[in-house]
Amino acid sequence: MDTYLIEKDFKNLLKEQASYREAIMLAHWDMSTKIPKNGIEQRSEVVGFLSEKLHQIETSEKMKYFIDVLKDSTENEVMKKTIEECEETYERNRKIPNQEFKEYVMLQTKSESIWQEARENADFSLFQPYLEQLVDYNKKFANYWGYEDNIYDALLHNFEPGVTTKTLDHVFPELRKSLTSLMDKINGSTHKPDASVLTGHFPKKDQEAFSVEVLKRMGYNFTSGRLDETVHPFAIALNRNDVRVTTRYDEKDFRMAVFGTIHEGGHALYEQNINSELINTPLATGTSMGIHESQSLFWENFVGRNKAFWESHYELFKSHAPAHFQNVPLDDFYRAVNEVKPSFIRIEADELTYPLHIMIRYELEKALINGEIKVKDLPGLWNEKMNNYLGITPPSDKEGVLQDIHWSGGDFGYFPSYALGYMYSAQLHNTLTQEINLDEIITKGDFNQLRNWLTKNVHQYGKMKKPLEIIEDVTKEKLNPEHLVNYLMKKYSSIYQL
Amino acid sequence: MDTYLIEKDFKNLLKEQASYREAIMLAHWDMSTKIPKNGIEQRSEVVGFLSEKLHQIETSEKMKYFIDVLKDSTENEVMKKTIEECEETYERNRKIPNQEFKEYVMLQTKSESIWQEARENADFSLFQPYLEQLVDYNKKFANYWGYEDNIYDALLHNFEPGVTTKTLDHVFPELRKSLTSLMDKINGSTHKPDASVLTGHFPKKDQEAFSVEVLKRMGYNFTSGRLDETVHPFAIALNRNDVRVTTRYDEKDFRMAVFGTIHEGGHALYEQNINSELINTPLATGTSMGIHESQSLFWENFVGRNKAFWESHYELFKSHAPAHFQNVPLDDFYRAVNEVKPSFIRIEADELTYPLHIMIRYELEKALINGEIKVKDLPGLWNEKMNNYLGITPPSDKEGVLQDIHWSGGDFGYFPSYALGYMYSAQLHNTLTQEINLDEIITKGDFNQLRNWLTKNVHQYGKMKKPLEIIEDVTKEKLNPEHLVNYLMKKYSSIYQL
Known part of the structure; x- marks a missing residue:
């Protein structure tokens, strides 16, 4: 298959990601602005499901294939940067074992509601065991991702790449x-x-x-x-x-x-x-x-x-x-x-x-x-x-x-x-x-x-x-x-x- | 694998369908009530994409497997009816060749906007060629689905099963x-x-x-x-x-x-x-x-x-x-x-x-x-x-x-x-x-x-x-x-x- 056709397939995959992203964003927006109270529980599951599908694409073999084939063959600046972005996401996510990622996602969901309860009751002790686990996971992930000077840099990178x-x-x-x-x-x-x-x-x-x-x-x-x-x-x-x-x-x-x-x-x-x-x-x-x-x-x-x-x-x-x-x-x-x-x-x-x-x-x-x-x-x-x-x-x-x-x-x-x-x-x-x-x-x-x-x-x-x-x-x-x-x-x- | 575990997997698949359905419904609701005008074009594609994913599950080999295995082995009334419903959807959708289904979905999207234009301008001739194709597809599909007395019954079945x-x-x-x-x-x-x-x-x-x-x-x-x-x-x-x-x-x-x-x-x-x-x-x-x-x-x-x-x-x-x-x-x-x-x-x-x-x-x-x-x-x-x-x-x-x-x-x-x-x-x-x-x-x-x-x-x-x-x-x-x-x-x- 020539590069042109591969690029076309790759763009379709990007569009699928964009569709999932829009569906997730809309679900979040609705949850914060319009959703009736009783709809929240089910909605959290829908968001979890769609996020998982997006994550699957980001870390798929298909994605890896596109990255490998297109990385050095494209002249287009947007395509080049896109591949770089996809590669970074792919590499970072693949470094985390699937099982740990799933456990972590479950922990996040649980922790958010516990934090809310803890905050309402001004009771840190409720939140403490969850926060301890969250810190442990982040340390583990930081080590998977790697860093030069300080382990914290690996986390900083998620939000402000280039700043240490x-x-x-x-x-x-x-x-x-x-x-x-x-x-x-x-x-x-x-x-x-x-x-x-x-x-x-x-x-x-x-x-x-x-x-x-x-x-x-x-x-x-x-x-x-x-x-x-x-x-x-x-x-x-x-x-x-x-x-x-x-x-x-x-x-x-x-x-x-x-x-x-x-x-x-x-x-x-x-x-x-x-x-x-x-x-x-x-x-x-x-x-x-x-x-x-x-x-x-x-x-x-x-x-x-x-x-x-x-x-x-x-x-x-x-x-x-x-x-x-x-x-x-x-x-x-x-x-x-x-x-x-x-x-x-x-x-x-x-x-x-x-x-x-x-x-x-x-x-x-x-x-x-x-x-x-x-x-x-x-x-x-x-x-x-x-x-x-x-x-x-x-x-x-x-x-x-x-x-x-x-x-x-x-x-x-x-x-x-x-x-x-x-x-x-x-x-x-x-x-x-x-x-x-x-x-x-x-x-x-x-x-x-x-x-x-x-x-x-x-x-x-x-x-x-x-x-x-x-x-x-x-x-x-x-x-x-x-x-x-x-x-x-x-x-x-x-x-x-x- | 014993039936209990298979049922569990099947229920997970049903949940995925429900998640896609909710995402699609929310996208529709938002399109009719809240979406800013410029968001409509992209949104239509998101709806199309999510609908396709749902359709893929409905007609998947995995679905067929669950239907075949669970059809006669379950005692639970809800599960029985669920399987029947899934089987009917599977059978009806599988009868339509993939290529025709895709063409038809594209035709539907196009026809809706053309109909709007035709209606606004009170000009039936704009809509006519699209409606002709839509009728042709529906005749074809009706024949794929089959009927006893009248070809129209096959279509009626989609909205009012049992009425002819x-x-x-x-x-x-x-x-x-x-x-x-x-x-x-x-x-x-x-x-x-x-x-x-x-x-x-x-x-x-x-x-x-x-x-x-x-x-x-x-x-x-x-x-x-x-x-x-x-x-x-x-x-x-x-x-x-x-x-x-x-x-x-x-x-x-x-x-x-x-x-x-x-x-x-x-x-x-x-x-x-x-x-x-x-x-x-x-x-x-x-x-x-x-x-x-x-x-x-x-x-x-x-x-x-x-x-x-x-x-x-x-x-x-x-x-x-x-x-x-x-x-x-x-x-x-x-x-x-x-x-x-x-x-x-x-x-x-x-x-x-x-x-x-x-x-x-x-x-x-x-x-x-x-x-x-x-x-x-x-x-x-x-x-x-x-x-x-x-x-x-x-x-x-x-x-x-x-x-x-x-x-x-x-x-x-x-x-x-x-x-x-x-x-x-x-x-x-x-x-x-x-x-x-x-x-x-x-x-x-x-x-x-x-x-x-x-x-x-x-x-x-x-x-x-x-x-x-x-x-x-x-x-x-x-x-x-x-x-x-x-x-x-x-x-x-x-x-x-x-």
């Missing part, structure tokens, strides 16, 4: 030092914002109307997407022509919905603007968790929490908001939405304390995987670090070590990508502002230039480029946490008159 | 004669209802509030379902714990939403109340289109269009309805929602003219499949029959032969089940009213007794019983159109004072 413990241990302490020193200054400031002006009854439908308007202005395409309500906001791509966002409405505090929607809108713009040539390949999605987060955080922080944004959107906001906002001056409003205040819950943290939450989780999971600490000691260690880094101690494990779902799904190595995404976004911001007067276009409320810049430099590539390749190609330098520090210093010095 | 052309040709003319004679009398009546009292601006959210309330009273379980809005209302069962209904709101005329919701609610009650032992088998769904329709029509007509229903629900209705209904007396209202008036569109037809729409379609498709008429002559023949049976001629093919989607999907033999369902419902009604004072419980607004009766006699069985088996077991007689005629005679004699 060495990189993180270089940038994180530097970042922490700067953030802590900045926070100390802020604590001593006598010019603090008053966030109490932000609360008050704000009906859901008005928050929704404003959120939809902002999404439209960002360039989110509602003909290829939709906005729904969930407990935990997310963006999900069924394919680039069907990218859905969700948000959460708190009628007492609009910040969750407004900044949450902008954040998820940033993720969605990434997926909607991937090059259409990549459709039906495994490259048709964001290249890593970190780069994805760089896009959502760019919109949330550099746009949404920017004074220029409120200069152009405060009137629109007030037209939807409760009457008392009429008496809140723009400057007070802007400073209030940027209040820095150590808090227990990561996803509710402000721009400045956010990275500290991530570092705590990173340090703990790295130590866990390296066998330096024990699962049973996590609650104590978590509280100790919270106290050291943020100066506060969670009232219970519910607001502490049990708050996030990730570990219950066995996702170790995921957290750093949140802080990385933040640093990426600041580094991209630094380059972008040399080319575009960002504040000016934001003040005008015209986001086309910004979105086009992001599409040209980031979105379009999907997985054609690795995370650090994107950062280095665009910014002409390696990962550099100084840009984030500089941005925060400048912004918060002004807000707190430091 | 012979039965239909016996009951339909009888029914038509009675209906036509009743209509003649109605036309001559001087005591006609005034339906104009029913119209006026009725906001969607108020119609929705009333519809939801009625569904709840019917016993539709919202913890295992949900109500959404669509262009074409439907009920869909992902599994018995996730049965969703949709409705359409016309703000000028509430009848579409209210009677449509009750109708779909009737379908949904059937699926929600199938015995839980049948979960994950192919028996866990309605036994035929006709029996399904008997349930939806029972609720729509014998409950929803019943005077007793409005005696107990008119106050509730008025609390949601526009103010002018305060001035419409109950009796005028009741008579207005039961107005008989020949109309072009089947799904908007009244109780009395509805079966005539079905008979026209039945007569035409039977003649088509028997080669007695040609596709190109359909528009003329349709209009001729409309004129003969209903005394009106559609202004264009859009309101005529092109109005229904079924033929574009190759569904020949489907239409009779609508009229059969109607006759079934009247026959069930006749038996039920001998055991239960239906008007009394409806007047009380307590539907539990009714729903329990339907569950006990119909719902619970799923596909454990064939359609006519259900009718004969419950009513102790064969299909008898007299019950429908008697019901209509009595009801409309009173409304029109004949």
Whole structure:
């Protein structure tokens, strides 16, 4: 059979994978937004079944055959990268014995529901035995996959290929030092914002109307997407022509919905603007968790929490908001939405304390995987670090070590990508502002230039480029946490008159 | 391997089928309710792919093995019926050569979009060549499947197993004669209802509030379902714990939403109340289109269009309805929602003219499949029959032969089940009213007794019983159109004072 025909068969197999992926994504979206309660149990099994079918294709002999035959014979760049991606998935998955993989999948499902119970009851001991097993499996898998310096690197690779413990241990302490020193200054400031002006009854439908308007202005395409309500906001791509966002409405505090929607809108713009040539390949999605987060955080922080944004959107906001906002001056409003205040819950943290939450989780999971600490000691260690880094101690494990779902799904190595995404976004911001007067276009409320810049430099590539390749190609330098520090210093010095 | 282990493997295969089915149903539901426009194209391919996978299992060697081994060795009644169902599906599907099946699936997809275009443009000639091919394939398939008397029986079997052309040709003319004679009398009546009292601006959210309330009273379980809005209302069962209904709101005329919701609610009650032992088998769904329709029509007509229903629900209705209904007396209202008036569109037809729409379609498709008429002559023949049976001629093919989607999907033999369902419902009604004072419980607004009766006699069985088996077991007689005629005679004699 000649290469052309083999490529054709290979593309059919890729399309099958894409079909399974869409069915799985839809099942997840529905489970988080629309499913009636009694449908959940059966649905979990459907998702498990479809995921297994996808996994079977990824690790099939057929896949191996295509990889071997096409690897060196194709000239097409997309095909080359596709093969690379498939090969990596094939190799990594094949290294895990089938029996262990099945046991692990069962453990994941079970652990998630146990974690939920443990969190609700603020009882870590319920979750502990499951977490111990999850850590053990991840250590085993990390050894199967292999690593150079640190076993944790093997896990990091799943979420941020190319980034290692060495990189993180270089940038994180530097970042922490700067953030802590900045926070100390802020604590001593006598010019603090008053966030109490932000609360008050704000009906859901008005928050929704404003959120939809902002999404439209960002360039989110509602003909290829939709906005729904969930407990935990997310963006999900069924394919680039069907990218859905969700948000959460708190009628007492609009910040969750407004900044949450902008954040998820940033993720969605990434997926909607991937090059259409990549459709039906495994490259048709964001290249890593970190780069994805760089896009959502760019919109949330550099746009949404920017004074220029409120200069152009405060009137629109007030037209939807409760009457008392009429008496809140723009400057007070802007400073209030940027209040820095150590808090227990990561996803509710402000721009400045956010990275500290991530570092705590990173340090703990790295130590866990390296066998330096024990699962049973996590609650104590978590509280100790919270106290050291943020100066506060969670009232219970519910607001502490049990708050996030990730570990219950066995996702170790995921957290750093949140802080990385933040640093990426600041580094991209630094380059972008040399080319575009960002504040000016934001003040005008015209986001086309910004979105086009992001599409040209980031979105379009999907997985054609690795995370650090994107950062280095665009910014002409390696990962550099100084840009984030500089941005925060400048912004918060002004807000707190430091 | 002993039978126990083989049964276990077989059950796993059935579960895989159920998973594919749920994924397909969810994809369909989403396509009709939530999907953004640009997602449709890709989604159609996903549905096609998943359907093919399901079809592969149904016709697999593995399936054949299980059928052969388990057929005579199992004592369990559910397992026996499951095997029978699987065998029938296997045999029927295997009779169609793979290549022809694939071509046919492609033709179906294409034809549906062409039909939509043809309908929008009221241009039958666009659709004609596709319909010709669809008829040819159905003739071929009918011959593969085999039949005794009439080739059309082989198609009828797909939707109403056990019912034949012979039965239909016996009951339909009888029914038509009675209906036509009743209509003649109605036309001559001087005591006609005034339906104009029913119209006026009725906001969607108020119609929705009333519809939801009625569904709840019917016993539709919202913890295992949900109500959404669509262009074409439907009920869909992902599994018995996730049965969703949709409705359409016309703000000028509430009848579409209210009677449509009750109708779909009737379908949904059937699926929600199938015995839980049948979960994950192919028996866990309605036994035929006709029996399904008997349930939806029972609720729509014998409950929803019943005077007793409005005696107990008119106050509730008025609390949601526009103010002018305060001035419409109950009796005028009741008579207005039961107005008989020949109309072009089947799904908007009244109780009395509805079966005539079905008979026209039945007569035409039977003649088509028997080669007695040609596709190109359909528009003329349709209009001729409309004129003969209903005394009106559609202004264009859009309101005529092109109005229904079924033929574009190759569904020949489907239409009779609508009229059969109607006759079934009247026959069930006749038996039920001998055991239960239906008007009394409806007047009380307590539907539990009714729903329990339907569950006990119909719902619970799923596909454990064939359609006519259900009718004969419950009513102790064969299909008898007299019950429908008697019901209509009595009801409309009173409304029109004949």
